Amino acid sequence: MTLFLTVLINGCILGSVYALVALGLNTQYGVAHILNIAHGEFIILSAFITMTLYAGAGLHPLVALAVAGPIVFAISFVLHRTLYKRVKDMSANIGEFEGNAILVAFGIYFIVQNLMRDKWGSATSGYQFMAFPVRIGPADIAANNLFVLLWAVVICVVYYLFLMRTRTGKAIRAAAQDAGAAALLGVKINTIMALCFAIGGLLAAFAGVLISMKEPFTTVSGMNYTTIAFIVVVLGGLGNVKGAILGGFILGIVGYAVSTYDTGMMFAVFYLIVLVLLIVRPKGLLGR
Amino acid sequence: MAMLEVRNVNVSYGNVQALWDVSLDIEEGKIIALLGANGAGKSTLLNTMTGMLKPQVGTITFKGERIDNLPSDKIIEKGIAYLPEGGRLFPDMTIKENLELGAYPSKLWKTRKPDLERIYKMFPILGERKNQLSRTMSGGERQMLAMGRAMMSNPKMCFFDELSYGLSPVMAQEVFKIVKHLHAEGITVFLVEQNVHQTLEISDYAYVIENGRIVKEGEGHSLLDDDYIKQAYLGI
Numbered sequence: 001m002t003l004f005l006t007v008l009i010n011g012c013i014l015g016s017v018y019a020l021v022a023l024g025l026n027t028q029y030g031v032a033h034i035l036n037i038a039h040g041e042f043i044i045l046s047a048f049i050t051m052t053l054y055a056g057a058g059l060h061p062l063v064a065l066a067v068a069g070p071i072v073f074a075i076s077f078v079l080h081r082t083l084y085k086r087v088k089d090m091s092a093n094i095g096e097f098e099g100n101a102i103l104v105a106f107g108i109y110f111i112v113q114n115l116m117r118d119k120w121g122s123a124t125s126g127y128q129f130m131a132f133p134v135r136i137g138p139a140d141i142a143a144n145n146l147f148v149l150l151w152a153v154v155i156c157v158v159y160y161l162f163l164m165r166t167r168t169g170k171a172i173r174a175a176a177q178d179a180g181a182a183a184l185l186g187v188k189i190n191t192i193m194a195l196c197f198a199i200g201g202l203l204a205a206f207a208g209v210l211i212s213m214k215e216p217f218t219t220v221s222g223m224n225y226t227t228i229a230f231i232v233v234v235l236g237g238l239g240n241v242k243g244a245i246l247g248g249f250i251l252g253i254v255g256y257a258v259s260t261y262d263t264g265m266m267f268a269v270f271y272l273i274v275l276v277l278l279i280v281r282p283k284g285l286l287g288r
Numbered sequence: 289m290a291m292l293e294v295r296n297v298n299v300s301y302g303n304v305q306a307l308w309d310v311s312l313d314i315e316e317g318k319i320i321a322l323l324g325a326n327g328a329g330k331s332t333l334l335n336t337m338t339g340m341l342k343p344q345v346g347t348i349t350f351k352g353e354r355i356d357n358l359p360s361d362k363i364i365e366k367g368i369a370y371l372p373e374g375g376r377l378f379p380d381m382t383i384k385e386n387l388e389l390g391a392y393p394s395k396l397w398k399t400r401k402p403d404l405e406r407i408y409k410m411f412p413i414l415g416e417r418k419n420q421l422s423r424t425m426s427g428g429e430r431q432m433l434a435m436g437r438a439m440m441s442n443p444k445m446c447f448f449d450e451l452s453y454g455l456s457p458v459m460a461q462e463v464f465k466i467v468k469h470l471h472a473e474g475i476t477v478f479l480v481e482q483n484v485h486q487t488l489e490i491s492d493y494a495y496v497i498e499n500g501r502i503v504k505e506g507e508g509h510s511l512l513d514d515d516y517i518k519q520a521y522l523g524i
């Protein structure tokens with residue numbers, strides 16, 4: 001029973017971060033049609049920004065949400081308005097654009113990663129934050145982990161409400177379903193695409209801030225998060241917001257359960273899940 | 289001066305020209321029709337009139353103001369609604385959300401609540417099922433929703449692209465009845481159709497387009513008796 005509870009709580013903690021990471025990638029792909037290989041790099045960049053503010057200036061890690069968030073949002077928006085917009089105008093159709101966009105993202109991946117390595121080296125980094133246990137029933141859970149879970153859930157809920165309730169959120173969902181029809185109703189598609197790419201960056205930044213509070217990271221660990229985001233998105237269904245959140249939690253719980261046995265097996269099991277899913281239900285758990 | 293005037297418009301997709309020197313008038317308070325076969329250029333003309341495509345040559349004016357250089361949201365705000373071919377609803381959004389998006393331009397968004405109530409009165413079935421996903425509606429109901437969405441912007445003029453396409457004869461008749469009702473409420477109608485007979489019966493004036501050129505025009509009833517129309521479009 002204790003083991004079950006420990007796995008469930010820790011799995012949800014891991015899953016909440018996965019959900020956040022996947023939500024960002026999903027927004028970028030679902031609306032802007034960019035499969036962003038560089039997603040994880042911006043997560044890591046934000047983790048380093050958080051550490052720098054915390055260790056260097058003594059600022060609470062949450063402050064980094066308001067620093068890394070806008071920085072990555074702005075970088076992403078400008079990247080879309082310049083690079084991706086140009087590539088889109090040069091591509092004959094959306095399929096060709098998707099292919100070209102992956103190449104662009106690869107370029108950005110290498111540039112960002114190497115700039116980070118130049119600045120912060122490749123040693124494992126991290127900092128101590130709320131490093132004490134909290135008793136939940138029979139289980140001991142690290143306080144920083146619970147803090148991360150809380151904030152990840154808050155961010156997911158706020159983003160979900162933004163999509164469901166606001167004018168811009170509805171335009172984003174409409175553009176994801178039928179960009180041409182949305183344009184006919186007066187939605188500025190290029191702006192919405194740039195905005196969605198930037199929101200994906202914002203969510204990556206938030207994920208990076210939270211991740212830095214609970215685990216060590218290196219300038220080269222970005223691809224791990226990108227991979228996880230891909231897996232969650234396949235699990236939940238491309239472009240499906242609820243699916244990304246549900247998929248994140250499922251993968252987190254499964255991942256944590258496997259890692260209590262053997263940490264090395266985690267990714268092997270993840271790939272197995274993807275393989276089975278692609279055969280049995282290629283559109284994802286909630287996809288149609 | 290007609291409410292909307294298209295003058296000498298040429299439109300191309302890349303190197304392929306789709307519209308050649310197209311001119312037409314839509315008089316206020318009338319039902320004007322545009323008839324033509326598949327690929328004649330009907331939707332291309334509508335997309336040009338709603339700001340989705342820019343003419344290489346020619347002008348479009350609405351109440352005397354140029355609109356051919358305006359973006360779509362500004363054209364909608366001026367009082368022109370567009371019901372595109374196939375309805376183009378958002379399948380994973382509810383009826384209510386689909387309707388709301390009909391009032392997306394910022395000026396219209398502010399009044400969307402009373403506009404929703406107005407549409408629910410016009411189409412009670414939409415109000416009863418406002419939280420149903422549009423993907424789960426029947427073909428006829430979807431066309432109803434598409435009409436409701438177009439009416440959300442409180443338009444003075446509405447373009448309908450092949451409203452009757454894919455509907456049963458009974459349902460098509462129903463849809464034309466609604467168009468006549470909207471017209472009676474004061475909306476100027478531009479009806480783009482392949483359903484020649486039914487369309488000519490309810491329209492005041494009609495244009496015929498072939499290979500991107502207007503080849504014939506005249507009053508609705510007079511075209512019904514026209515030899516060329518009879519032969520080429522009515523199969524009599």
Ligand SMILES: Nc1ncnc2c1ncn2[C@@H]1O[C@H](COP(=O)(O)OP(=O)(O)OP(=O)(O)O)[C@@H](O)[C@H]1O
Binds near residue numbers: 304324327329330
């Ligand atoms: N996006 C596009 N790119 C290139 N050519 C196009 C495009 N859209 C339409 N065309 C071409 O322009 C011509 C007119 O097409 P349009 O869709 O306006 O015809 P239509 O009269 O609406 O036909 P239908 O009754 O089948 O809807 C056709 O030859 C079509 O192939």
Ligand SMILES: [Mg+2]
Binds near residue numbers: 330
């Ligand atoms: Mg057409």
